[in-house]
Amino acid sequence: MPEINADAICADYLATSHALMQRILVEERDALDKAAERLASQIEADRLVHIFGPGGHSNLASQEVFFRAGGLMHMSAILDEGTLLSNGALRSMAIERTPGYGRVVIADARLGEDDVLILANAYGINAALIDAALEAKSRGAFLIGVSSREHAESTSPNHPARHPEKKNLHDVVDIAIDTKVPIGDAVVSLPGMTENISAISTFANAFALNCLVIRTVAKLLDRGVEPPVWRSGNAPGGDEANARFLARFRDRVRAL
Numbered sequence: 001m002p003e004i005n006a007d008a009i010c011a012d013y014l015a016t017s018h019a020l021m022q023r024i025l026v027e028e029r030d031a032l033d034k035a036a037e038r039l040a041s042q043i044e045a046d047r048l049v050h051i052f053g054p055g056g057h058s059n060l061a062s063q064e065v066f067f068r069a070g071g072l073m074h075m076s077a078i079l080d081e082g083t084l085l086s087n088g089a090l091r092s093m094a095i096e097r098t099p100g101y102g103r104v105v106i107a108d109a110r111l112g113e114d115d116v117l118i119l120a121n122a123y124g125i126n127a128a129l130i131d132a133a134l135e136a137k138s139r140g141a142f143l144i145g146v147s148s149r150e151h152a153e154s155t156s157p158n159h160p161a162r163h164p165e166k167k168n169l170h171d172v173v174d175i176a177i178d179t180k181v182p183i184g185d186a187v188v189s190l191p192g193m194t195e196n197i198s199a200i201s202t203f204a205n206a207f208a209l210n211c212l213v214i215r216t217v218a219k220l221l222d223r224g225v226e227p228p229v230w231r232s233g234n235a236p237g238g239d240e241a242n243a244r245f246l247a248r249f250r251d252r253v254r255a256l
Contacts, residue, residue, distance in 0.1 A: 016187050017203050025211065028177050034175050035144045035212055035215075043227050048115070052117065052119055054102055055128070055129065056089060058083075059079070061209060065210070069235070073229065077255050082096075096126045097161050098128060101127070102127070103132070106132050112139050113140030116142045117141045117142070118146060119133055119146070120205055122179070122205065123181070124145065124148060125159065126163070127161070127162065127163040133169060144176075145173035145175070146205060147176070148179045148181035152169065153168065181204050185199040228248070
């Protein structure tokens with residue numbers, strides 16, 4: 001077998017990641033803009049924007065825009081312990097496939113008609129995710145989905161992760177943002193390997209969500225509203241800058 005050029009493969013992975021994010025930037029412009037308009041109105045009214053990422057690594061998406069340097073203070077992450085990998089990876093996968101679980105999480109969050117919920121999940125099919133969407137919708141919340149249309153539509157209706165109703169997230173939400181993640185997620189193939197390596201969904205989710213934040217802030221500034229934004233606590237003056245707003249959010253954002 002010829003020697004594998006890891007540098008070239010890493011460069012290909014970078015190019016693939018960049019191309020996918022470029023597609024999100026261009027093809028999802030309208031969806032991102034519509035979602036940002038709704039978020040801007042929510043924040044202008046001083047209401048929270050909730051985000052839930054049910055699924056092992058999809059939890060990272062909700063953490064990406066919560067209590068993060070440069071992130072909106074109005075973002076409230078639903079960090080449910082059930083699907084966190086820290087409680088066991090196999091347990092996490094079993095929980096995300098459990099019908100009814102997502103309904104319990106949303107009911108516990110007490111979402112209602114004045115709420116906006118972002119649901120982020122790489123593949124857009126698992127039972128906990130779909131139940132969360134259905135429960136939030138039944139309570140009158142406005143739903144924004146961040147997931148891959150291709151991955152969902154390429155996954156068998158009989159896949160064990162699917163919700164009993166076989167629904168895809170992009171068919172349930174009010175606004176769907178397509179992250180373009182290909183089936184299987186991993187995008188690097190190597191000679192002598194049966195399976196691909198190097199997943200791409202974390203990059204896709206993070207890029208889409210940060211583009212949503214950027215557009216939201218731009219719309220707020222156009223309205224004459226400067227939203228409170230977190231500064232890194234490890235940066236000079238970070239604690240002091242954040243302390244100005246903590247009393248405003250401490251009792252409203254459960255995960256703070």
